Amino acid sequence: MSQNGTPKPHALRTAQPSDNMNNGFFGQDIISVRQFSPEKLTYIFGVADEMETLVRRFGSADMLSGKVLANLFYEPSTRTASSFMAAMVRLGGRVIPINEVHYSSVSKGESLPDTIRTLECYADIIVLRHPEVGAAQIAADYAAKPIINAGDGIGEHPTQALLDLYTIRKELGRLDGLKVAMVGDLKYGRTVHSLTRLLSRYNTEFYFVSPPILRLPEDMVAEVKARGLKAVEVEDVHEVISDVDVLYVTRVQKERFSDLALYDQVKDYYTVDPELMKMAKPKMALMHPLPRVGEISYAVDQDPRAAYFRQMENGMFIRMALLAAVLGKA
Amino acid sequence: MSQNGTPKPHALRTAQPSDNMNNGFFGQDIISVRQFSPEKLTYIFGVADEMETLVRRFGSADMLSGKVLANLFYEPSTRTASSFMAAMVRLGGRVIPINEVHYSSVSKGESLPDTIRTLECYADIIVLRHPEVGAAQIAADYAAKPIINAGDGIGEHPTQALLDLYTIRKELGRLDGLKVAMVGDLKYGRTVHSLTRLLSRYNTEFYFVSPPILRLPEDMVAEVKARGLKAVEVEDVHEVISDVDVLYVTRVQKERFSDLALYDQVKDYYTVDPELMKMAKPKMALMHPLPRVGEISYAVDQDPRAAYFRQMENGMFIRMALLAAVLGKA
Amino acid sequence: MSQNGTPKPHALRTAQPSDNMNNGFFGQDIISVRQFSPEKLTYIFGVADEMETLVRRFGSADMLSGKVLANLFYEPSTRTASSFMAAMVRLGGRVIPINEVHYSSVSKGESLPDTIRTLECYADIIVLRHPEVGAAQIAADYAAKPIINAGDGIGEHPTQALLDLYTIRKELGRLDGLKVAMVGDLKYGRTVHSLTRLLSRYNTEFYFVSPPILRLPEDMVAEVKARGLKAVEVEDVHEVISDVDVLYVTRVQKERFSDLALYDQVKDYYTVDPELMKMAKPKMALMHPLPRVGEISYAVDQDPRAAYFRQMENGMFIRMALLAAVLGKA
Numbered sequence: 001m002s003q004n005g006t007p008k009p010h011a012l013r014t015a016q017p018s019d020n021m022n023n024g025f026f027g028q029d030i031i032s033v034r035q036f037s038p039e040k041l042t043y044i045f046g047v048a049d050e051m052e053t054l055v056r057r058f059g060s061a062d063m064l065s066g067k068v069l070a071n072l073f074y075e076p077s078t079r080t081a082s083s084f085m086a087a088m089v090r091l092g093g094r095v096i097p098i099n100e101v102h103y104s105s106v107s108k109g110e111s112l113p114d115t116i117r118t119l120e121c122y123a124d125i126i127v128l129r130h131p132e133v134g135a136a137q138i139a140a141d142y143a144a145k146p147i148i149n150a151g152d153g154i155g156e157h158p159t160q161a162l163l164d165l166y167t168i169r170k171e172l173g174r175l176d177g178l179k180v181a182m183v184g185d186l187k188y189g190r191t192v193h194s195l196t197r198l199l200s201r202y203n204t205e206f207y208f209v210s211p212p213i214l215r216l217p218e219d220m221v222a223e224v225k226a227r228g229l230k231a232v233e234v235e236d237v238h239e240v241i242s243d244v245d246v247l248y249v250t251r252v253q254k255e256r257f258s259d260l261a262l263y264d265q266v267k268d269y270y271t272v273d274p275e276l277m278k279m280a281k282p283k284m285a286l287m288h289p290l291p292r293v294g295e296i297s298y299a300v301d302q303d304p305r306a307a308y309f310r311q312m313e314n315g316m317f318i319r320m321a322l323l324a325a326v327l328g329k330a
Numbered sequence: 331m332s333q334n335g336t337p338k339p340h341a342l343r344t345a346q347p348s349d350n351m352n353n354g355f356f357g358q359d360i361i362s363v364r365q366f367s368p369e370k371l372t373y374i375f376g377v378a379d380e381m382e383t384l385v386r387r388f389g390s391a392d393m394l395s396g397k398v399l400a401n402l403f404y405e406p407s408t409r410t411a412s413s414f415m416a417a418m419v420r421l422g423g424r425v426i427p428i429n430e431v432h433y434s435s436v437s438k439g440e441s442l443p444d445t446i447r448t449l450e451c452y453a454d455i456i457v458l459r460h461p462e463v464g465a466a467q468i469a470a471d472y473a474a475k476p477i478i479n480a481g482d483g484i485g486e487h488p489t490q491a492l493l494d495l496y497t498i499r500k501e502l503g504r505l506d507g508l509k510v511a512m513v514g515d516l517k518y519g520r521t522v523h524s525l526t527r528l529l530s531r532y533n534t535e536f537y538f539v540s541p542p543i544l545r546l547p548e549d550m551v552a553e554v555k556a557r558g559l560k561a562v563e564v565e566d567v568h569e570v571i572s573d574v575d576v577l578y579v580t581r582v583q584k585e586r587f588s589d590l591a592l593y594d595q596v597k598d599y600y601t602v603d604p605e606l607m608k609m610a611k612p613k614m615a616l617m618h619p620l621p622r623v624g625e626i627s628y629a630v631d632q633d634p635r636a637a638y639f640r641q642m643e644n645g646m647f648i649r650m651a652l653l654a655a656v657l658g659k660a
Numbered sequence: 661m662s663q664n665g666t667p668k669p670h671a672l673r674t675a676q677p678s679d680n681m682n683n684g685f686f687g688q689d690i691i692s693v694r695q696f697s698p699e700k701l702t703y704i705f706g707v708a709d710e711m712e713t714l715v716r717r718f719g720s721a722d723m724l725s726g727k728v729l730a731n732l733f734y735e736p737s738t739r740t741a742s743s744f745m746a747a748m749v750r751l752g753g754r755v756i757p758i759n760e761v762h763y764s765s766v767s768k769g770e771s772l773p774d775t776i777r778t779l780e781c782y783a784d785i786i787v788l789r790h791p792e793v794g795a796a797q798i799a800a801d802y803a804a805k806p807i808i809n810a811g812d813g814i815g816e817h818p819t820q821a822l823l824d825l826y827t828i829r830k831e832l833g834r835l836d837g838l839k840v841a842m843v844g845d846l847k848y849g850r851t852v853h854s855l856t857r858l859l860s861r862y863n864t865e866f867y868f869v870s871p872p873i874l875r876l877p878e879d880m881v882a883e884v885k886a887r888g889l890k891a892v893e894v895e896d897v898h899e900v901i902s903d904v905d906v907l908y909v910t911r912v913q914k915e916r917f918s919d920l921a922l923y924d925q926v927k928d929y930y931t932v933d934p935e936l937m938k939m940a941k942p943k944m945a946l947m948h949p950l951p952r953v954g955e956i957s958y959a960v961d962q963d964p965r966a967a968y969f970r971q972m973e974n975g976m977f978i979r980m981a982l983l984a985a986v987l988g989k990a
Contacts, residue, residue, distance in 0.1 A: 059726035086782035089754035094419035110621035121643040122416035198559035291770035312779040396719035424749035440951035452746035489979040
């Protein structure tokens with residue numbers, strides 16, 4: 001949906017129901033977690049619950065039969081790409097996977113807006129992963145069809161943040177009044193930033209656990225505090241492990257470092273193992289956006305508090321809910 | 331369909347209706363624009379019109395359900411590959427995308443005929459993009475199943491030529507008696523060659539606008555003149571802009587130049603901008619096969635005469651029409 | 661299906677019929693030819709026959725509609741990947757192709773078990789091609805959903821062996837008492853090893869034809885002889901050509917050689933041409949797993965005994981049978 005009001009007469013457009021349809025999701029772009037009011041979150045989480053029931057009972061539905069999704073990934077991301085593909089086909093839709101953008105017309109010098117305007121000639125919705133911050137908004141500015149941001153560099157990755165929040169709600173039964181520790185790379189960790197923003201709307205107590213060079217950006221700490229929320233920065237996860245309801249661990253992303261010596265210093269800073277989990281509450285959620293490279297030992301996988309694979313599954317349900325809502329079928 | 335009459339007993343073949351079915355398209359290969367008589371063009375354009383109606387009303391159909399297309403791209407081409415994929419799935423068919431041929435059995439030394447004969451064991455129709463002239467005909471010689479040429483080097487790209495012609499007809503309401511300027515790389519531009527050939531059957535006046543080193547090959551100019559058509563070669567687009575019904579602009583393709591100094595000389599030779607469009611007729615079509623890299627400025631996109639994104643959409647309708655016709659369901 | 665008994669509570673699991681369903685295939689992993697008793701082979705071959713009928717009559721079915729296959733290829737293999745994709749979509753299922761694993765989370769350091777446990781959150785079954793021996797079993801140990809081994813290095817490639825055996829049965833009408841020559845790279849040739857193992861259960865006479873440096877591993881020769889079967893090793897295919905019912909030719913795989921000088925010595929050791937075929941029995945089967953790079957001349961393709969393209973087609977029918985059986989729908 002164009003953000004600048006310019007009509008895009010070239011794209012296929014069928015008659016559109018009222019914008020109030022599907023709680024306002026119909027035809028909308030999904031660019032940022034900032035778009036999600038508590039009411040919208042509640043709505044999407046409810047639809048995601050229904051999607052889980054649907055998948056467990058029937059495997060799939062034909063709700064989006066006749067609809068085509070262009071899955072446009074400028075960066076590789078097996079996990080996110082597969083999750084969107086599965087979400088679309090489980091709703092009966094079709095997917096055009098476009099993964100090799102480095103070989104394609106882009107390498108012939110085409111701009112993102114032209115690529116997007118071409119793909120919307122073929123597809124009903126576009127999922128975009130792009131290495132540059134702001135790419136999803138640019139795409140949405142030019143596209144008449146809805147765009148879903150599947151990650152734009154160190155910018156936003158709203159579906160990840162939604163699935164994280166949805167997982168917390170499912171694991172702990174509530175969102176208000178939780179103590180949440182974010183652990184690992186808080187400086188570059190996009191998922192941490194988006195989830196922190198979403199959790200700031202609830203009465204959350206934050207613990208930000210990181211090595212000094214990977215601390216949460218100051219403006220984000222200030223943003224949290226400005227909402228009157230507790231935000232404690234510590235270096236040692238042992239200081240907080242016994243208090244928290246959620247331990248959200250992230251990988252230190254090698255690809256974000258230009259100085260690999262710095263990376264080597266911090267890459268093995270934290271390892272969640274059974275010893276550490278002994279200190280944790282009996283009811284808590286250990287989360288990780290995956291992939292992990294050592295932050296959580298395999299020995300923890302059988303722990304019932306290890307929620308990271310359930311988190312993956314929830315990602316598919318959330319994406320099914322968003323696709324259905326945006327395409328007017330939820 | 332074998333061109334040399336050799337039966338291919340290894341391939342799946344179901345009972346075939348008369349060859350007259352679908353105006354002779356059933357089971358045929360689509361290799362060259364030379365195959366298209368005016369009657370066949372009229373037939374395919376009519377089916378494409380119906381496909382547009384179908385997509386705008388229902389999104390998709392199940393006309394080709396049960397059919398499988400192998401989308402075999404030896405060269406990257408996001409646009410063409412996506413367009414064929416969308417066309418197939420909007421007709422209810424399934425697609426096996428094969429994009430990474432450089433990694434595959436080809437890199438183990440397999441010949442094109444063997445790859446084709448393998449894929450026709452799995453699929454009902456094969457779309458082939460290949461860097462070498464003549465590859466599509468070789469594939470058709472060996473295959474029992476229909477082959478659609480999606481571009482073979484500087485050879486042919488018949489579906490592009492068809493969608494270009496279809497777009498001209500839709501934009502201007504007729505094909506006869508038009509003044510058409512081809513602009514840019516006329517030497518290597520495959521789309522220009524094929525479209526020129528198709529337009530030569532109508533009473534077209536041609537203007538070939540290019541830098542001296544990228545002029546239309548002499549034999550093509552001769553071919554046009556031999557049909558008694560006007561063919562004017564100029565260097566400056568200003569000389570023709572106010573006269574033409576169609577301005578067909580092409581990108582200078584870097585990948586066709588072995589001497590990059592020559593490329594740099596000509597790459598920015600033409601830029602269509604709002605100033606130039608002021609001189610154009612109020613009813614005309616500005617076309618481009620895309621991707622563009624500067625030949626048409628973004629400021630022109632909102633001009634109602636800018637037809638290039640509609641051209642993309644028409645590509646899907648034309649490919650839907652061809653797939654349906656060749657598979658006997660149009 | 662977990663081999664170590666550990667329940668995997670994170671994965672989607674619907675109510676499961678008795679394990680006797682589908683002759684014991686339901687929910688099982690397909691890792692090795694060793695899993696296939698003669699009864700199971702007979703069952704799968706019978707289902708494959710039905711799949712051929714289905715494809716020839718209707719093109720496809722909707723038996724697996726609602727099911728999703730993750731086609732996870734860590735190594736390129738156009739042929740095997742396409743065959744599984746075609747098999748799944750001809751049964752009405754959907755495919756998530758994951759071919760570019762070198763770009764994906766694996767390159768971020770993710771382990772195979774984590775990748776598998778992620779994909780089983782989205783898919784109902786996983787087909788895995790991996791360069792390392794044992795990878796498929798590792799995947800099966802961690803996955804709650806069924807894994808099909810599509811080749812693990814020089815380990816196993818069970819669906820290839822099944823399609824080879826199925827082809828022999830179709831071409832010659834029986835499996836017992838055949839004289840079978842294996843020709844080419846018998847040292848590294850995974851397909852030769854698996855097929856030899858399967859044929860050892862029938863009263864087969866083996867001829868192993870190879871250059872000295874590519875002989876069948878001694879333990880495999882011993883395994884065959886231990887079953888009381890004839891196993892003759894020769895260098896010259898002329899010694900056996902007139903006796904055999906099956907001539908199974910393989911490519912010398914460049915990628916298995918670290919010393920390319922050795923490769924050059926043996927790569928052109930054998931060429932099956934019309935001259936050689938004149939010495940063969942009038943009823944016999946010339947087979948090759950393809951791709952070929954010169955071991956069989958193109959002039960042989962029209963020979964009715966040339967079974968290699970029929971072999972390809974049989975691969976799709978066998979894979980359809982396995983997918984249907986494992987997913988409980990055969």
